Amino acid sequence: MSFLTLNSLSKTYGNFTAVDAVNLEVSKGEFVSLLGPSGCGKTTTLQMIAGLAEPSAGSVMLDGREITREKPNRRGLGIVFQTYALFPHMTVAQNVSFGLEMRKVGRAERDRRVAEALALVKLDQFADRYPRQLSGGQRQRVAIARALVIEPPVLLLDEPLSNLDAKLREEMQFELRRIQQTVGTTTIMVTHDQGEALSISDRVVVMEHGKMTQADVPAAVYDHPATEFISSFIGKMNNIPGIALKLGIHASGVILPATDCPATEGEPAILSLRPERITIVPAGQGHLHGVVSARFFFGSHWLFNVDTAVGQIIVSWPNTDGSLPASQGQPVGLSWSPESARVSARTRETSRIDA
Amino acid sequence: MTAQTSSTPWFLSFPGLIFFLGMVVLPLTLTAVLSFHAYDFNIGVLDSYTLSNYTTVLSDPYFLSIFLRTLRIALITTVLCIVIGVPEAYILSRMWNPWRSIFLLVIIGPLLVSVVVRSFGWSMLLGSTGLISKASIMLGLGPVRILYSEAAIVIALVHVMLPFMIIPVWTAIQKLDPGLEPAAWSLGASRFTAVRRIILPQISLGVLSGSLIVFGLSASSFAIPGLLGGRRLKMAATVVYDEYMHELNWPLGAAIAFIVLVANLLIMLAYNRMIEAKARKVLG
Numbered sequence A: 001m002s003f004l005t006l007n008s009l010s011k012t013y014g015n016f017t018a019v020d021a022v023n024l025e026v027s028k029g030e031f032v033s034l035l036g037p038s039g040c041g042k043t044t045t046l047q048m049i050a051g052l053a054e055p056s057a058g059s060v061m062l063d064g065r066e067i068t069r070e071k072p073n074r075r076g077l078g079i080v081f082q083t084y085a086l087f088p089h090m091t092v093a094q095n096v097s098f099g100l101e102m103r104k105v106g107r108a109e110r111d112r113r114v115a116e117a118l119a120l121v122k123l124d125q126f127a128d129r130y131p132r133q134l135s136g137g138q139r140q141r142v143a144i145a146r147a148l149v150i151e152p153p154v155l156l157l158d159e160p161l162s163n164l165d166a167k168l169r170e171e172m173q174f175e176l177r178r179i180q181q182t183v184g185t186t187t188i189m190v191t192h193d194q195g196e197a198l199s200i201s202d203r204v205v206v207m208e209h210g211k212m213t214q215a216d217v218p219a220a221v222y223d224h225p226a227t228e229f230i231s232s233f234i235g236k237m238n239n240i241p242g243i244a245l246k247l248g249i250h251a252s253g254v255i256l257p258a259t260d261c262p263a264t265e266g267e268p269a270i271l272s273l274r275p276e277r278i279t280i281v282p283a284g285q286g287h288l289h290g291v292v293s294a295r296f297f298f299g300s301h302w303l304f305n306v307d308t309a310v311g312q313i314i315v316s317w318p319n320t321d322g323s324l325p326a327s328q329g330q331p332v333g334l335s336w337s338p339e340s341a342r343v344s345a346r347t348r349e350t351s352r353i354d355a
Numbered sequence B: 001m002t003a004q005t006s007s008t009p010w011f012l013s014f015p016g017l018i019f020f021l022g023m024v025v026l027p028l029t030l031t032a033v034l035s036f037h038a039y040d041f042n043i044g045v046l047d048s049y050t051l052s053n054y055t056t057v058l059s060d061p062y063f064l065s066i067f068l069r070t071l072r073i074a075l076i077t078t079v080l081c082i083v084i085g086v087p088e089a090y091i092l093s094r095m096w097n098p099w100r101s102i103f104l105l106v107i108i109g110p111l112l113v114s115v116v117v118r119s120f121g122w123s124m125l126l127g128s129t130g131l132i133s134k135a136s137i138m139l140g141l142g143p144v145r146i147l148y149s150e151a152a153i154v155i156a157l158v159h160v161m162l163p164f165m166i167i168p169v170w171t172a173i174q175k176l177d178p179g180l181e182p183a184a185w186s187l188g189a190s191r192f193t194a195v196r197r198i199i200l201p202q203i204s205l206g207v208l209s210g211s212l213i214v215f216g217l218s219a220s221s222f223a224i225p226g227l228l229g230g231r232r233l234k235m236a237a238t239v240v241y242d243e244y245m246h247e248l249n250w251p252l253g254a255a256i257a258f259i260v261l262v263a264n265l266l267i268m269l270a271y272n273r274m275i276e277a278k279a280r281k282v283l284g
Helices: A042-050 A092-102 A107-120 A136-148 A166-183 A194-200 A218-223 A228-233 B008-034 B052-059 B061-093 B099-112 B115-126 B131-138 B150-174 B180-186 B191-202 B204-219 B223-228 B236-245 B250-283
Strands: A004-013 A016-026 A031-035 A057-062 A078-080 A154-158 A186-191 A203-208 A211-216 A237-245 A248-251 A254-257 A268-273 A279-282 A288-297 A301-308 A311-318 A331-335 A342-345 B037-040 B044-049
Touching: A004 A042, A016 A042, A016 A057, A016 A211, A031 A042, A031 A194, A042 A154, A042 A186, A078 A136, A078 B180, A092 A107, A092 A136, A107 A136, A107 A166, A136 A154, A136 A166, A166 A194, A186 A194, A194 A218, A203 A218, A203 A228, A211 A218, A211 A228, A228 A237, A228 A268, A237 A254, A237 A311, A248 A268, A288 A311, A301 A331, B008 B250, B037 B052, B037 B250, B052 B061, B052 B250, B061 B099, B061 B150, B061 B191, B061 B204, B061 B236, B061 B250, B099 B150, B115 B131, B115 B150, B115 B223, B150 B204, B150 B223, B180 B191, B191 B204, B204 B250, B223 B236, B236 B250
Parallel strands: A031 A186, A031 A203, A078 A154, A154 A186
Antiparallel strands: A004 A016, A004 A057, A203 A211, A237 A248, A237 A268, A248 A254, A268 A342, A279 A331, A288 A301, A288 A331, A301 A311, B037 B044
């Protein structure tokens, strides 16, 4: 049985539908990410769970109890806001203690639990500091401690890492996951960062235009995106338009193989191929021929732009031993295993390559 | 950029300094000097110097009662402005346009009306044959005369001073993170508790500056007590006017003015110190 359930939850502002009949079941202890571009309704969905926005239709069930119309201060959910919303006139300890005070927890137990929560986020040395004396990452951790100290049934994170710089964000991702696994709180995180969603969640829920379009484990969302939007939003993807064949497509006089081929033969179709699934082989070999037009170094891997008969193809090449398969201007062949390519029916005009 | 000399800041602030010296320091100095001059009812201001003006004022129960009344009215006005203005500023900050603009205009409205017109408006409402009195008679409660009482002065002062409280408080609220209240709610605080524990402590500096403006302006107000307090109820500014214009005892008027100025400064500085020290420690 699911712990937190959203039943066709909707929110409309006048004629604009921000959230359109979202159904979601979250199990106890699960870490679920709501992923989507800005304006897709993910934050509104979170606010409806938190009680900060009133749903226009549908219901929210928590542990068998309906909380759709309950006031936010009665829900007892832990929320970490994008701006952290720490109380600037209170010390770190007072911030964390606030929720316990509201619950009329006795002084001794309060002190003990505050110390525990601060130890969990590794801030025990900073209890008497004010938020303004902390760095961004430390404030973030205070916000998490403050939300977790009340032992909420569900922890809601609204873009928790978006205010941190890249290096810190990566550290905090792992930290967030460690904390969540230590306390085992059911967690829902809203994010627009696909890397963040994939790396730390048990399940990723992708939203577009207020609708939920896919909810699956991160690897499945990455390898089997349900829509073309997801395929380009999550990771890089080469989308090659052509005519569907039995096992692949026919595009610009070239036959591109794929095994996962549900499109009807002879109909317009798109072949999707992740850049890291393509291998660069010597010119004259492989499924596709082209010329390297540009090369970018990313440390852990290289990105090649290869001009081919079907347009520009992005290839990612791991930087394992420092050897380079090709230099700029060099003719190369591109090869892939047909299992890694997917063909889908072409529904509308789309850009061929999305970053 | 050319090299800066030590005279550049002086040169740049020269116009402001001249203005300040001419408009503030010079008249104040002249008043201060005047307040030490002796006075004779038959001859006028004498060339000799004396402290008698100060001893007269500070030992006369008539003047002391006026100082006390001034202090009382200014304090009550300030407290009422806080009680009405802070919630009003909070409500204003939760409003969306166009309502916010409309209500801001309503709040600033009194400042757009001449003080004389505004005061006569109040005297029509508050007088013994005024609207409030007539309504009271119709309800069988008998006539009420608020006009020419301290209450009338306080009502009119609160009316015109509210914008000076609301605007600094509103500005302080606008600077707050809008997520603070939802954060407090999510931790179990009621709406009231969230405002009391989270919002109020952080806007204390706004309330402080509002209070200082309201107190200072109320304590030195002249037209409202003059028109709504009548001949009998004097406040500091009106009694100074009396000494200058009716008694023609300028040195005594100057002494009263100086005592009021110093008292006002002392009260405001003490209050400022008290609140600001507390707030700065916490808000940084």
